[in-house]
Structure formats: C-alpha cells, structure tokens
Amino acid sequence: MNLSDYHISELNGVGPAVSEKLSRMGIETWQDLLFHLPLRYEDRTRVLPIAGLSQGQSAQVLVKVEHSGIRFGKRRTLICRVSDSSGSMDLRFFYFSKAQQNRLQPGQWLLCFGDVTYVSGVASMVHPEMTWVKDPSRPPLSDQLTPVYPVTDGVKQPLMRKLTDQVLAKLHHDSLPELLPETIKHHFQMDDLAAALRFVHRPPRGTSLTQLIDGEHPARQRLAMEELLAFQLSMLRLRNKVVREDAWPLAAAKQLNQAMLQQLPFSLTGAQVRVIDEIEQDLKQPHPMLRLVQGDVGAGKTLVAAMAALQAIEQGFQVALMAPTEILAEQHWNNFSDWFSALDIQCGFLVSKLKAGERREMLSQIASGEAQLVVGTHALFQETVEFSKLTLVIVDEQHRFGVHQRMALKEKGRYQGRVPHQLIMTATPIPRTLAMTAYADLETSIIDELPPGRKPVQTLVLPDARREQVVARVEQACRRDKAQAYWVCTLIDESEELQAQAAEVTAEQLAVNMPELSIGLVHGRLKPFEKQAIMEGFKQGDIDLLVATTVIEVGVDVPNANLMVIENPERLGLAQLHQLRGRIGRGQRESHCVLLYQAPLSRNGQARLEIMRETNDGFKIAEKDLEIRGPGEVLGTRQTGLLQFKIADVMRDQVLLPKVQQVARELLAQQPDTAQALIARWMSGREEYGQV
Missing domain, CATH: 3.40.50.300 (P-loop containing nucleotide triphosphate hydrolases)
Structure with a gap:
C-alpha cells in the first residue's frame, strides 16, 4: 500500500463534512496528513507542583478537590479549589452543567492540563482539560509529548490526533517510499523518512521541546532537507524546460557598443565590465539566457542592461524592458531614449494609461519592429500586444512581478520557434540564502562595485x-x-x-x-x-x-x-x-x-x-531584513507563495542548501523518476507558480 493512494475519507471519524474541512487545510490523502506537522507540543508526560507554576505556563497538575461552589458577579462562575502537597489553586468554569458540578466532590483526584494565570495572587486554570483519577499513586501520564496541530473551525485537536494515530499505525517503508538519496542521508547522518515522521508526530518522553519547536531536532531537519530538495528540483526542472528551448544566438555588438561607450561622460566600473561580459557570452548561445543581475542602488545596472539590448538590436532584433511601475518605466524610457537617440535607435513606450490613439500608434510600431526597444509595465504582455522579432526580455525589479509574469512575456516573444533571452535586474540585494532558493532557476551576476566618487550617505x-x-x-x-x-x-x-x-x-x-x-x-x-x-x-x-x-x-x-x-x-x-x-x-x-x-x-x-x-551595505541590510520579516516579505507579495515551506526555513536551514543544490542537480540528471516523485510529494500543485 502507498499512503498517497488512500483518501482521507477512508479513515474512521471522517465523514463528508470533516473531509471537506480537511481538504481546505490541504489534506486530501493519508500522506498529506502525515506531512501536516504539529505547530507545537504540550508536555503531559509529567506532573508539576502547584508551587512551581508561573504565569502563562502550560502545565499539568495532579490535584485533590477541596471544595467547589458558584460565585455570582458579572458572570456566573464555578470555582473549584484544589490542592497538592505544595499548595492550592483554583479551577474556573464559565460554562458548566449541574452534573459537572456534582462530580467535583471533595476528596476527588484530578489530572488537569491548562494555561496558568494568577488571580489575586492565587494560581488558576480556566476550563482545564480534566481526567478523573482513581489511584493518585498511578496517574495516567502520557509517555509522549502531545502534538498541537494547525486546525480550522470544526476540526479539533483530539480528532487530529486520532486520525494521525490511524495513519501512523499503517506507516512503514513500503507505505511511504524512501526518496532521499543514501548519499545525502549518510552525509548528514539522517534517519529514514518513516522514523522521522513518527518522531515529530509522537515525540517520546524527555525530548527537548525547544529543539523540536526551533526545528533543530534531527527528525525535523531530515524532513526539511527533503522539502528543500523537492523545491530545488522543481526550480531546476523549470530552468531545464526553458533552456531546452531554442533562442537566437546573438553575436557581440561591436559598432553600437563602441558608439555607446564613447558618448558616456564616465568610464565603466570593473564590476560592470565583468557582468556585461557574462551577459554577452550567454547571449551568444543558441538557448535562452536566464540571468539575474543584482546590484546595490547606484551600481549601474541600467547601463549594463543597455549594453545587452544593443547586442540584440545590432543583429536586427527587438528588446522589451518591463518595469513594475509607470514612473520607473518612464524613467527607463527617458534614459534609454537619451542614450539611443544618438545611435539612431527607436524607443517605444507602452503603459496602460496611454490614450487610445497613442496606444494604437505604439502597438503598430511594436508589431512592425519600428520600435526596436519597447519599455513598459505589465501592459507589455496583454493580448493586443504583438512583437515583431523580440529576442531579449529585460525585467526590472523581478520580485515585484513573479516568475509567471516574465514567463508570459517570454511567450509573447516566441518567434519562428525560438524564445527570447531573459535578463532579470534587481536593485534590492537578495541574501545569498534566499537567492539559492527563490532564484535557483537563474544564473546570478552581482555588480559589487559603486562608481568612483560616490560617498556613503x-x-x-x-x-x-x-x-x-x-x-x-x-x-x-x-x-x-x-x-x-x-x-x-x-x-x-x-x-x-x-x-x-x-x-x-x-x-x-x-x-x-x-x-x-x-x-x-x-x-x-x-x-x-x-x-x-x-x-x-x-x-x-x-x-x-x-x-x-x-x-x-x-x-x-x-x-x-x-x-x-x-x-x-x-x-x-x-x-x-x-x-x-x-x-x-x-x-x-x-x-x-x-x-x-x-x-x-x-x-x-x-x-x-x-x-x-x-x-549602507545593501546585502547586510537584506540579510537583516530576511531575518526580521521572512522570505515572503523580502521577495515581495507576488512571490510570497513561492517560499511557504511546510517545514523548511531558509534562514534556519541555510547550512543544508549547498549540499541540497548539488544533490538536486545529480538527481535530476541520473534519477528523473525519483526527482519527479519528490516534487509530487512536497510541492503538491505549487509548481504552477512558474508556469505560464
């Protein structure tokens, strides 16, 4: 049996209503349930003395009922005074029945679990979970930490534990295939998948709660490793899908590049020269370039993009530059027009707020190829836009668009069976750990040198x-x-x-x-x-x-x-x-x-x-931003869903990333079926973010 083949409705306690609620939580199969991990844990393996309790603590106490009664005030409250050998406390109930009141008789022993608050200096628990105890010398303590799962209305913790118990009972090697390569398991000394899942769902008595919650326990690291590997595989497969297509190889631009450099009132920095050369080599290839250019504010990314555009234009092709806002698009259009007018290159401008007549004229210039460089916003990939011979797409501030939008622009440029090269620019320095994951489908260049004379702010x-x-x-x-x-x-x-x-x-x-x-x-x-x-x-x-x-x-x-x-x-x-x-x-x-x-x-x-x-170092600032706000916010709302991992955390687990990248490349090349199984297990439909 394979746990991914069994629907959640086949478990005891799951009717149509519960099945629908679980589905909304992303739980469709028994395997989905296993990968729905606890948020935190409660320690019900031991009893704490009343005298040692602190405000806000979740704790379990073994207590004897002293007396109980109803207090009338702003609200009717049942208060039960209980004690152990160290002191006394109150149990408070705002909703209760007569039968419940009658059961709380003096001398009755209770095992109570709840959050501790102090009212007028007395320890209290409001509506604790209670078990009636016959023999206080042998209380029914759990031998495992109690998991607390993410749930929704109508799905309570006891049900989640009951369902998980059923699936864990069926969990063995054959029911959940081991997909992580032995090389990586050996390198990090990791257990197999079944053992790791059993551990995180039902940690034994004595397990460090801090280590579990912080994701540092080997069992959680084992699962994080596999999830990161699945993500890397999906990104590499996306890249491979693109680079397997044909693109127009572009020879180096000689005349236009030279004319462009001669009109500049300054010299290029060494970093600009290096990145221009990297792009030039990419554009010479018969498959599409996929390159991300990072550079701090003022590093000269726009000029690097202009030099890339000239390489395409000199060969008689079109270039499109997409910016996230109209004001940035206008700024680019002004810059490129200033540079390119002296080179007799026509620049077009397309944004959604153009008047009808201006838009018709611009669409005509784009379709005819008269507009050799077209600058615009997302309006560039609307249905009515037809390019003539688009062979290079430049996307500025990529994180504001999302992969699917630049893929849409790529399809716009499909010409004679070939797709455009893609150059992605960002002035938002991306921490290395984030770039290794979010932009795994791109080669990366960094302009790490500012023009001479720039003084720090x-x-x-x-x-x-x-x-x-x-x-x-x-x-x-x-x-x-x-x-x-x-x-x-x-x-x-x-x-x-x-x-x-x-x-x-x-x-x-x-x-x-x-x-x-x-x-x-x-x-x-x-x-x-x-x-x-x-x-x-x-x-x-x-x-x-x-x-x-x-x-x-x-x-x-x-x-x-x-x-x-x-x-x-x-x-x-x-x-x-x-x-x-x-x-x-x-x-x-x-x-x-x-x-x-x-x-x-x-x-x-x-x-x-x-x-x-x-x-003033953008990369140091970006690292701190990532640490404080998380990857979704740093990348921008368009790509938040991209890095919503179930278990992994790119900051916490960054030490795993280099090995993950290496194994992902090997696995995709040597074991494509295993790679596909890993993607299917962990990505569960999220790959579409990268599709057109």
Whole structure:
C-alpha cells in the first residue's frame, strides 16, 4: 500500500463534512496528513507542583478537590479549589452543567492540563482539560509529548490526533517510499523518512521541546532537507524546460557598443565590465539566457542592461524592458531614449494609461519592429500586444512581478520557434540564502562595485518631536547650500490610526514653513505626464524640495539631491528604506538621510532603524531584513507563495542548501523518476507558480 493512494475519507471519524474541512487545510490523502506537522507540543508526560507554576505556563497538575461552589458577579462562575502537597489553586468554569458540578466532590483526584494565570495572587486554570483519577499513586501520564496541530473551525485537536494515530499505525517503508538519496542521508547522518515522521508526530518522553519547536531536532531537519530538495528540483526542472528551448544566438555588438561607450561622460566600473561580459557570452548561445543581475542602488545596472539590448538590436532584433511601475518605466524610457537617440535607435513606450490613439500608434510600431526597444509595465504582455522579432526580455525589479509574469512575456516573444533571452535586474540585494532558493532557476551576476566618487550617505534616526529642527535644517540646506531634498511620506491620505503624515498635507505645511522654497509633490495618483513634469522640474533644479510617497523608491536619478527625510520609517521594510535612501548620494557632495520616526518604537523597530544608521551595505541590510520579516516579505507579495515551506526555513536551514543544490542537480540528471516523485510529494500543485 502507498499512503498517497488512500483518501482521507477512508479513515474512521471522517465523514463528508470533516473531509471537506480537511481538504481546505490541504489534506486530501493519508500522506498529506502525515506531512501536516504539529505547530507545537504540550508536555503531559509529567506532573508539576502547584508551587512551581508561573504565569502563562502550560502545565499539568495532579490535584485533590477541596471544595467547589458558584460565585455570582458579572458572570456566573464555578470555582473549584484544589490542592497538592505544595499548595492550592483554583479551577474556573464559565460554562458548566449541574452534573459537572456534582462530580467535583471533595476528596476527588484530578489530572488537569491548562494555561496558568494568577488571580489575586492565587494560581488558576480556566476550563482545564480534566481526567478523573482513581489511584493518585498511578496517574495516567502520557509517555509522549502531545502534538498541537494547525486546525480550522470544526476540526479539533483530539480528532487530529486520532486520525494521525490511524495513519501512523499503517506507516512503514513500503507505505511511504524512501526518496532521499543514501548519499545525502549518510552525509548528514539522517534517519529514514518513516522514523522521522513518527518522531515529530509522537515525540517520546524527555525530548527537548525547544529543539523540536526551533526545528533543530534531527527528525525535523531530515524532513526539511527533503522539502528543500523537492523545491530545488522543481526550480531546476523549470530552468531545464526553458533552456531546452531554442533562442537566437546573438553575436557581440561591436559598432553600437563602441558608439555607446564613447558618448558616456564616465568610464565603466570593473564590476560592470565583468557582468556585461557574462551577459554577452550567454547571449551568444543558441538557448535562452536566464540571468539575474543584482546590484546595490547606484551600481549601474541600467547601463549594463543597455549594453545587452544593443547586442540584440545590432543583429536586427527587438528588446522589451518591463518595469513594475509607470514612473520607473518612464524613467527607463527617458534614459534609454537619451542614450539611443544618438545611435539612431527607436524607443517605444507602452503603459496602460496611454490614450487610445497613442496606444494604437505604439502597438503598430511594436508589431512592425519600428520600435526596436519597447519599455513598459505589465501592459507589455496583454493580448493586443504583438512583437515583431523580440529576442531579449529585460525585467526590472523581478520580485515585484513573479516568475509567471516574465514567463508570459517570454511567450509573447516566441518567434519562428525560438524564445527570447531573459535578463532579470534587481536593485534590492537578495541574501545569498534566499537567492539559492527563490532564484535557483537563474544564473546570478552581482555588480559589487559603486562608481568612483560616490560617498556613503550619513543616516540619522530622530523622533518626530524634533520635526521643527529638521524642517529648519532642510530649509537652510536648500537656501544657503543650494541643495535639493526629498521629503518622503508613507501615505497619500491622512490616517490617524497609522499616525502617518499625508503627503498632500505635509506639502502644504512645508510650503507655509518654507515660503522661499519651490516645493513639488508627487504620488501614485498623479497622471503619468504630471508625475513626469514634476520629476523633470526637480531634476532640472526648478524644484528645491520634492514631497513624495514611496513612488520615488526606484529609478529616479537627481545627482544634486543630497538630503532626504523619511517620515514613519518604522512602517517600511529595510529593503524599501535602503532603496529610498539610494536616491541621494549620487553626486560629489556629502549626503544625509533623516529617519523621522513616531515614538515609542518597538524593540524590533529600534533594531531595524539602527541597522540603517550603521551601514549602507545593501546585502547586510537584506540579510537583516530576511531575518526580521521572512522570505515572503523580502521577495515581495507576488512571490510570497513561492517560499511557504511546510517545514523548511531558509534562514534556519541555510547550512543544508549547498549540499541540497548539488544533490538536486545529480538527481535530476541520473534519477528523473525519483526527482519527479519528490516534487509530487512536497510541492503538491505549487509548481504552477512558474508556469505560464
């Protein structure tokens, strides 16, 4: 028998209603039930003395009933005073029957389990789980830790334990095939799967609760290893599926590259040269490039992308660049138009808010190939868009899209049986542990060098109580030092509940406080041409102070801006704060960023802002962000589902990742059937995130 072949309805106690509720929890088969692991455990293997109990503790006591009675107050309460040799405590019941009251007779022994609270200095348990004990010298203690499972309405813990007991009784090697290779089991000295599952569902007396809950017990590590391996296999299979397709091999661009470099007022960094060469070699291949380019803010990723685009355009092909927001798409379009106009290359621009006539004209230019480089948002892969000869897709800030969206754009570019190359860029440094998992289908390049002359931004963390001083300093810098500044607000509309200053209100207040300054306002609700006009005015120096929401997080380059104030920074993630701060410090002058927080800060909030004050290193910040917020938040909402592991944790289990990657490659090449079985066991339908 194979446990994956048996439906959950074949277990005792599972009727249609319960079956439906279990299905909503992702439990369809007996195997699913085994992989639905406990959240935590209760220790009912021992009895604790009343005198040793502490507030909030979950504990089991063996006690004798002294007396009981009903107390009338705000609510009718049955209070039963019980004791052991160390002291006395109360059992409290808000819902009870006459029969239950009658059973609580003086002299009766009880085994009680519950959460401890103290009421007027007396230990209490509210509605504890109770077992009537005949012989107090031999109480019915469990010989295992009691599992507490994730459940839903209508599915209680006793039922989950009863069902799990039934399946555990059927668990042996033949019923749940061992799929983890012996090499990896031997390397990490791991038990077989059946033993690991038995242990985590029914840990024996004496097992360390801390080790179990923290995921550090060998049994949980064994399961985490297999889940990580299944995930890696699914990502590698996705990559193999793509690279098995044909792409147009592109020779190195010579004339356009040389002309492009000659017009630049600066030289490329060594890191840019290295990454450009890596991309060039990929594009020469007859199968699609899948490369992620990481670089901290200001490292010059856009220029690297431009050089890649020229390699395709010189061969007569089209390039598409997809950005997550219209303001970033506009910024890219402006940059590429400036660079490429001198090279006689036509740049197109496609976003959802174009007028009907403009859209028709742009679609015509894209379909004819007249638009050699097309910059846009997700509008690029809508049904009405037809490319001529698309052979390179550049995706900026990949984590805001999700794999399936760039795959959709890939299908748009299918031309004469060949698919486009893919270049993925991100200015959000991705911790190595996360990149090894979330982007296992991509080769990775890192631009780890900033242009010469860039000075690190000095960051100050100040409470909102010092707002007036900050306003005075900004005015002084803009008037006396001829600086330009950003004032970043986290909301457009006012919200008392979140205590966040609205951008529009802030702009009005600052205009009153600084009447001699030219103040602009930009946020996501403005029309594209309005945003563009304001940003252009700021870039040209016509605006001294730009009040903005986080729409200026990426893509805006104003070298003269060297001062930034970010309100309510405690509401933003570290990576987003780092992105915002990266808008300044692009010139030769010293730059300052003020994080103006609302007191009091939580301990977590203090730690986060302190990291921003201490370092400008995006990768260190990203590691801390991952540690604090978890992979789903760091990657962005579009990919949250990607790393929702049942057991594994990419931070905790990072030591396993290098070996997992090695074994995944070997397994996919040498034992594809085993690889498929592992994916089916653990991914259970989640692979579709990577499909078109």
